[in-house]
Amino acid sequence: MLPHVLSPVSAHCAACGQVADIVDGLPLCPDCLKELLKARRSYDALCPRCLSVLSMGCPCAVCKRDPERLVSRAFAPFRYRGAVRGLILRLKFSGDTQAAALLAPPMAEAAEDAKADLLVPVPLGKARLRERGYNQAYLLAMLVGHFQDIPVQECLVRVRNTKRQSGLHTIRERRSNLQGAFAMKPGTDLAGKSVLLVDDVRTSGATALTCARVLREHGAADVQLLCAAIAPGAGRYFRAGKKPGKTYRLSGRK
Numbered sequence: 001m002l003p004h005v006l007s008p009v010s011a012h013c014a015a016c017g018q019v020a021d022i023v024d025g026l027p028l029c030p031d032c033l034k035e036l037l038k039a040r041r042s043y044d045a046l047c048p049r050c051l052s053v054l055s056m057g058c059p060c061a062v063c064k065r066d067p068e069r070l071v072s073r074a075f076a077p078f079r080y081r082g083a084v085r086g087l088i089l090r091l092k093f094s095g096d097t098q099a100a101a102l103l104a105p106p107m108a109e110a111a112e113d114a115k116a117d118l119l120v121p122v123p124l125g126k127a128r129l130r131e132r133g134y135n136q137a138y139l140l141a142m143l144v145g146h147f148q149d150i151p152v153q154e155c156l157v158r159v160r161n162t163k164r165q166s167g168l169h170t171i172r173e174r175r176s177n178l179q180g181a182f183a184m185k186p187g188t189d190l191a192g193k194s195v196l197l198v199d200d201v202r203t204s205g206a207t208a209l210t211c212a213r214v215l216r217e218h219g220a221a222d223v224q225l226l227c228a229a230i231a232p233g234a235g236r237y238f239r240a241g242k243k244p245g246k247t248y249r250l251s252g253r254k
């Protein structure tokens with residue numbers, strides 16, 4: 001399930017950053033390793049199409065927002081919490097690219113049925129790319145592409161700087177923040193192609209939906225979404241327009 005990486009006996013855990021005795025060759029402390037395995041197993045009672053928690057109602061809030069089915073299906077090996085959240089935050093904000101190597105193999109496995117022609121990472125804005133040094137969605141797409149033998153095409157670009165989605169708490173704010181944010185690189189032809197859009201986390205689904213619209217406008221026959229994790233219960237907060245409380249934080253920025 002996960003790659004075996006040679007590590008010293010004592011090392012920084014890739015999820016929580018604490019120095020710990022590393023078990024099983026994975027750069028994870030025993031607690032985070034246990035959590036990571038649990039996060040995969042407790043993956044039930046979800047919308048079969050978009051993987052939202054079904055307590056959000058049926059059809060779920062994310063599917064309701066996509067009546068045209070621009071995103072035909074979502075794949076993700078994990079829910080966004082605990083050790084998985086730790087890995088994603090370290091990948092995004094601590095420059096810890098090792099986390100991508102831990103997330104990508106389960107992602108590739110989760111998307112085995114996608115049968116896509118190409119992988120398209122959700123792009124970062126220029127400023128954020130400069131600040132971070134890499135696009136985490138691109139790293140994940142490259143690794144998944146390697147495992148699945150599918151080409152990666154960076155054909156989407158962010159044409160407008162947007163606020164961090166994680167700082168916006170209602171679906172309306174998130175949607176309008178993304179309006180006109182994405183465009184296709186000139187000369188891209190996606191006619192008849194089945195695209196697997198790759199991102200780190202899906203929360204409200206607004207980013208995937210906006211990207212899918214651009215991909216479809218440029219001929220994509222099908223757009224599916226692959227992310228490392230689905231934020232559990234996020235739809236409930238978005239539907240109610242409530243700000244997430246302490247128990248559920250959308251933003252992990254420390």
Ligand SMILES: [Zn+2]
Nearest residue numbers: 013016029032
């Ligand atoms: Zn840990």
Ligand SMILES: [Zn+2]
Nearest residue numbers: 047050060063
């Ligand atoms: Zn759904």
